[in-house]
Amino acid sequence: MAEYRFDELRVGMIAKRRYAFSEQNVQSFADLVVDRSPIHTSHDFAVAKGYPARIVHGLFVQSVISGILGTEIPGSNSVINTISMKMHGPVPIGSEVSYEVEILALTPAVAAVSLGFAGRIGALLVISGKALCSFPQPISC
Amino acid sequence: MHEKILASLTPVFREVFDTPNLVLTEELNAKDVEAWDSLNHITLIVEIERLTGLTLTTDELVELQNVGDFARLLATKGYRG
Numbered sequence: 001m002a003e004y005r006f007d008e009l010r011v012g013m014i015a016k017r018r019y020a021f022s023e024q025n026v027q028s029f030a031d032l033v034v035d036r037s038p039i040h041t042s043h044d045f046a047v048a049k050g051y052p053a054r055i056v057h058g059l060f061v062q063s064v065i066s067g068i069l070g071t072e073i074p075g076s077n078s079v080i081n082t083i084s085m086k087m088h089g090p091v092p093i094g095s096e097v098s099y100e101v102e103i104l105a106l107t108p109a110v111a112a113v114s115l116g117f118a119g120r121i122g123a124l125l126v127i128s129g130k131a132l133c134s135f136p137q138p139i140s141c
Numbered sequence: 142m143h144e145k146i147l148a149s150l151t152p153v154f155r156e157v158f159d160t161p162n163l164v165l166t167e168e169l170n171a172k173d174v175e176a177w178d179s180l181n182h183i184t185l186i187v188e189i190e191r192l193t194g195l196t197l198t199t200d201e202l203v204e205l206q207n208v209g210d211f212a213r214l215l216a217t218k219g220y221r222g
Binding site: 081082105107108109110111112114132134 | 180182183184186187190191196197198199201202
């Protein structure tokens with residue numbers, strides 16, 4: 001668990017993580033968010049739509065980024081202000097995605113960190129996006 | 142007085158606060174915009190730095206009372222809109 005202070009962060013810092021989307025954890029996600037769309041839960045339906053297998057929820061694919069932001073860079077002292085993503089391709093269940101998050105800019109005036117992220121299956125880009133995190137300051141009164 | 146700066150800032154404020162019809166005036170402040178909370182304020186500063194290419198400081202920001210002050214600060218730092 002990284003506990004960086006804002007002034008310890010630098011542009012270009014990178015964090016990496018690999019995540020395997022198993023049948024079981026995709027089913028858990030489907031139950032948790034109550035999204036049992038057949039593209040995620042029915043092999044026959046997914047194949048009929050042209051996919052090799054059921055595909056992982058896009059927001060599940062993105063959610064791994066939340067863990068990297070909150071525990072690696074910027075780390076546990078930060079919160080997410082905004083996050084945006086683009087899905088570039090399906091993530092079939094059983095895939096392992098390699099994630100990379102990089103600090104793109106720092107805004108000291110408001111202790112904000114701009115980051116870019118990408119996820120790949122092998123060399124194939126499946127997700128990319130940007131996030132803005134900040135370091136909440138104690139409110140004095 | 143800073144119409145050109147206000148015009149260039151308007152799309153940023155509208156996007157950050159998700160308020161497409163927001164009209165920037167020099168008197169406008171955070172109390173006038175429902176979505177102008179602490180998190181969106183951070184996003185606003187980041188986007189304004191990105192737009193202007195300027196680096197702002199905490200000491201400069203705490204002095205600001207309204208959008209007019211913001212425009213004047215940007216002008217003193219060389220931004221012309």
